[in-house]
Amino acid sequence: MTGTVLILGASGFIGSHLAQAFARAGWTVRAGARNPVEARRRMPSMDWVKADFADLTDAAGWMPLLAGVDAVINCVGVLQDGAGERNAVAHVAGPRALISACEGAGTRRLIHLSAVGADESAGTAYGRSKAEAERLVEASSLSWVILRPSLVVARASYGGTSMLRGLAAFPGVIPVLGGEQHFRPLAMADLCDVTLALAGRSEGTRLKLDVGGPDLVTQADLLVGLRGWLGLKPASVLRIPAWIAWPAVKLGDLLGWLGWPSPFRTTSVRQMSYGAAGTSPEAVTQATGIVPRGFAEVLGAEPSTTADRWQARLYFVRPMAIVVLGVFWLVTGLVTLGPGFEAARQHLVTAGFGDNAAWHGAWWGGWFDVVMGLALWVRPWTRPVAVGMVLATVGYLIGATLWAPQLWLDPLGPWVKVLPMMVLCLFVAATDDRR
Template structure:
């Protein structure tokens, strides 16, 4: 039995590769920068390693004992407080590759991106190319796979965006997008399995591209038909609107979120995602499926339609919750301060009235900021639920007549609670 380490094992490609290899009888060791994941039955064991912290081969050597092959699926779109393209694709990846050479790992399969050898439009493609060159310069049996836009059952990043756009009655068309040769996720996983065979060729770089060139809006239209909806109207966005959306994506990314619409995506997609699939077919015998074929083999479920419809509602929900708590705090400390004092006096809190209003406002503000920062969002949502329950209990004990208020200040807490539980339910990105 071959033991294979898969880095980036919780990503779109990584989790499918793990499942494919496990089905073939390989023992799979998953590597993720976050805590051990559950629900990945294909993975025999988990390692927690962050490429940003593992830039020395010595960090990897203890983990490579008994490893026969490594599949590197690590990839990040753009630099932000949680991610760095340079360490993820170049220095961190090189440390892993050098450790593989030192440990005598039999084979390394590395995922790059299509077209990086032709143009480096951003730090993403430049760092990907640096990682490719670092691997190719080592005395290893290596294979570099450069996929186009990968689409399959799981949805993350661009694949999730496509489904979200497919649910809109009017599909916005972004200017300056090049053609795509989308590739089926199943074909990508099959390719990895092929190159882990003992008799498979090595020391080659291959484009993993679908058999047809499609415009981005055609890809969305095919997904809309797959979801069972009539064709949507198309709306060409002006350049300034598209630029604003990309800038908003960059702003959100600084808070630790991963929106697919960012400046890196704008620069990369201008070149499209195209390549020659012929060498891939010749080397592996795999005939890449067209998007229509891949979708036909995987009928859409009601859960797929739920996801598509919820895709753009999710950011709206989180923006509303952040604004709700932060604006409540600001109003409580400014124009609504006297109203808060009057309410506290009605509850006969005495000298605690002023401090109570200020404390409540600061608690609201802390919750709003916690929800906004991706690293603390979950804790912020639970804190919001806890504080809302406290407001219900305190209001009922101190001012029970608030239940009969025409504006329903206590009644309105219940839909607020439901909104927070819904946000928790859809928080995970993968």
């Protein structure tokens, strides 16, 4: 059976794959996202609609989105509270309004994507709010399915899966916090097949399933397997004590509030320690007839490409580049405004500026560098600021060449040295995409 399906979170990691799978299976897909304009550029074939749980706080707001919809699949989720993200909104308030609207609209089926470890006892806001969402679904009058996947593996990667690839590709060693946490790696295609099978049932269903592969894999073995899949030379696993990693975890928490959501945060560490494996897949096979593939088979089905290796190797290089580039501009500006002010002013005077113009040039030039360095670290501005840095530097070099061309031959290379910085700006701008 097919029909019209509303997929919420359709621009996300799991949601985007489900949207494509349902479209291929003959369903009419209505794809919901917080930013449908951006999502439409990546997947133009979908019927994109704006669906933000922060705005849709009552059943009435959902009704236009549910018109003519036979099934709803909720893939919306956040790891931890941060800038623009709240567990209570994504996992409780939004689903509560959605469920009420589905009951009022007569929607045939609701499939709710939860997660293994979505339990009160996990000790995280993520676990508590996810568990509350499951209770809301179970208490509804709908024909519902709750799917609790373990670690989902696909050619694409985002968030935690990208971090795992970055750790697997680390030079020389494979760093891991603990390493004995267990997963049941699940192929994205198998998760899509399971969801399709359950959505297409004509009879009523009230079913809750852990969805994972047949292999129980430790985090250390998972990273070793990913390193092999990337085609990199084998490396030893370096187990990091918790007391060493905890400052980095807290830094990840802070960055989340500043608009840089990191998968390496308190919630992810605690959830993995609690358990992210779930039960073996016999119940999934019994309910759907689908036999999830093992970890080695999943990796072997799609060999890695150059793009995969680039992404993995650059995972930790990119944040370092953003930090160093911002510090470079910030320190340059502060030095110009402080101990180097007179030298900067004198350079401008030597180049032909009057005293007043040279003073203002040094002053405002220093502040420009400070502002650009700080602005680079504001998440929505990173790409345009990096491009602006390149353009500003090109203008600077043109002016410098006209006023003091001899400095191109200076042994200290004051003009030549900015060229690598421009390339670093282009690298930051070119790798700014999150999805």
